[in-house]
Amino acid sequence: MSKLEDKLTASIKPGQRKAPAGKPEAPAAAAPVPVAKASVKAVVLDTAALPHPDRVWPD
Amino acid sequence: MAGQIIALASLKGGCGKSTLALNLAAGLARSGSVGLVDSDPQGALRHWADWAESAGGEGLPQVLAGGADPVAVIVEAARRHRYVVVDCPPSLDRVVTRRVLRRVDRVLIPVLPSPLDLWACAETVAAVREAREHNPGLRAWLLINQAEPSSALSRAMSRALSSLDVPTLSCAVRRRAAFRTAALEGVSVYQLGARGREAAREIDQVIEEVNRT
Numbered sequence: 379m380s381k382l383e384d385k386l387t388a389s390i391k392p393g394q395r396k397a398p399a400g401k402p403e404a405p406a407a408a409a410p411v412p413v414a415k416a417s418v419k420a421v422v423l424d425t426a427a428l429p430h431p432d433r434v435w436p437d
Numbered sequence: 438m439a440g441q442i443i444a445l446a447s448l449k450g451g452c453g454k455s456t457l458a459l460n461l462a463a464g465l466a467r468s469g470s471v472g473l474v475d476s477d478p479q480g481a482l483r484h485w486a487d488w489a490e491s492a493g494g495e496g497l498p499q500v501l502a503g504g505a506d507p508v509a510v511i512v513e514a515a516r517r518h519r520y521v522v523v524d525c526p527p528s529l530d531r532v533v534t535r536r537v538l539r540r541v542d543r544v545l546i547p548v549l550p551s552p553l554d555l556w557a558c559a560e561t562v563a564a565v566r567e568a569r570e571h572n573p574g575l576r577a578w579l580l581i582n583q584a585e586p587s588s589a590l591s592r593a594m595s596r597a598l599s600s601l602d603v604p605t606l607s608c609a610v611r612r613r614a615a616f617r618t619a620a621l622e623g624v625s626v627y628q629l630g631a632r633g634r635e636a637a638r639e640i641d642q643v644i645e646e647v648n649r650t
Contacts, residue, residue, distance in 0.1 A: 382589055386597035389552055394559035395600045 440472070440515040442541040443522050443647070446534055448564065449557035450527035452547045453582040455481040456616050457640075458524040461545075462498040463625030464640045469519030474511050476503030476533060477526045489623030496628055498522070507533060508540050531564070538568035543647060544575065546603065547582040547610075550591040555598070562603045578650075580643065581609040604650075608642040611635075 387395075443461070445454040455475075459482055462473040475482035486500040499518075503510050507523070514521045523541060525534045538544060544565060548558040558579060565577045579598050584591045598605045615636040619626045626633035626640065 380589075380593060382593040383596040386552060386555060386590075386593050387600050390555065390559050390597065390600060394563060396602045 440469075440518045440521050441543070442511060442515055443520065444525055444537055444541040444544045445523065445547060446525040446538060446544050446561060446564075447527065447546055447548070447558060448531060448534065448561045449554060452549050452554055452557075453610075453616075454527075454547055455479075455485075455524050456620065457545070457547055457580070457582060457610065457643075458482065458522050459485060459497070460616070460619070460625050460627075460636070460640045461644065462520070462522040463496070463627050464637070464644050465520045465522065466496075466498050467627075470517070471498040471520045471522060472514030472518040473498045473500045474503050474507060474514055474521060474523045475500055476507035476510075476537060477524050479527075482524055485620060485623065492623040497623075497625060503533075508536055511537065511540055535564055535568060538564060538575065539571045541572075541575065544577045545606075545643070545647070546577065546579045548579055548594070548598065549583050550581060550585065550588065550594045555594065558598075559601055562601050565603055577603045578647065579603055579605040581605065583612040584609040585612055606643060606646050608639065608646055610639045610643065 443465075445458045445461070447454055455477060458473060462471045465471050473482060480502070482500050483502055486497055489495075489497050501510050501514055503523075511521055511523055523537055525537055546558055546561050546565070548554045562577075562579075565575065569575050579601065581591070581594055581598070584594075586592070595605060613636045615626050615629055615633045619629055619633060619636075622629070626636040629636075
């Protein structure tokens with residue numbers, strides 16, 4: 379196909395072009411909707427602040 | 438049996454609908470009676486017929502004014518003629534064109550070899566698709582009109598048109614002075630003799646392809 383043919387064909391609105399055989403014309407793709415990414419924060423356990431494992435807790 | 442109804446439709450003006458309608462009607466008239474319905478408010482065909490009469494011309498098909506209800510005129514014409522050719526209005530009157538497309542058997546969509554016409558004919562193709570919901574037997578073709586074989590754009594049109602939902606006739610009608618001369622003389626290209634021979638041959642090819650496919 380020549381560049382001129384390519385250009386002419388491309389100038390037709392996608393929704394007005396013939397659907398490929400056996401498939402309905404796909405609607406123009408919608409712009410992706412941005413989705414907020416779930417943020418995961420690393421939590422560092424400060425073991426020094428924890429009570430000693432051998433500590434005896436009062437009753 | 439009702440006559441075969443063929444419409445010339447385009448939602449864009451200036452693509453040669455009226456000229457093609459008259460000459461197709463003249464070509465069809467050689468194999469049966471033809472009623473030519475002018476549903477274009479510009480009334481070019483009625484003017485052509487009046488001009489022919491005043492110029493003493495003969496042999497043009499009977500031109501019927503579509504008036505306020507072109508569908509009724511078409512139905513009546515189909516009772517009386519073997520063929521009915523309908524010149525549809527241009528874009529300003531889409532409602533009428535859509536009503537006509539629901540009633541006709543075949544529709545030819547003339548398209549000039551230019552991007553503007555390509556885009557406009559894509560709209561007409563959409564109107565044909567809509568009409569088929571009410572008239573599933575409607576057969577449609579695109580017809581490249583006023584083609585210039587030496588122009589790259591003319592040659593590229595066929596490929597671009599193949600991406601639309603309606604097939605394109607393999608024959609095309611070239612840009613020829615004979616079509617304008619015929620209008621000026623109040624006749625069809627068939628009555629121009631040698632001056633109209635090539636133009637008439639192209640119109641014959643259109644009729645033959647539409648009847649064959």
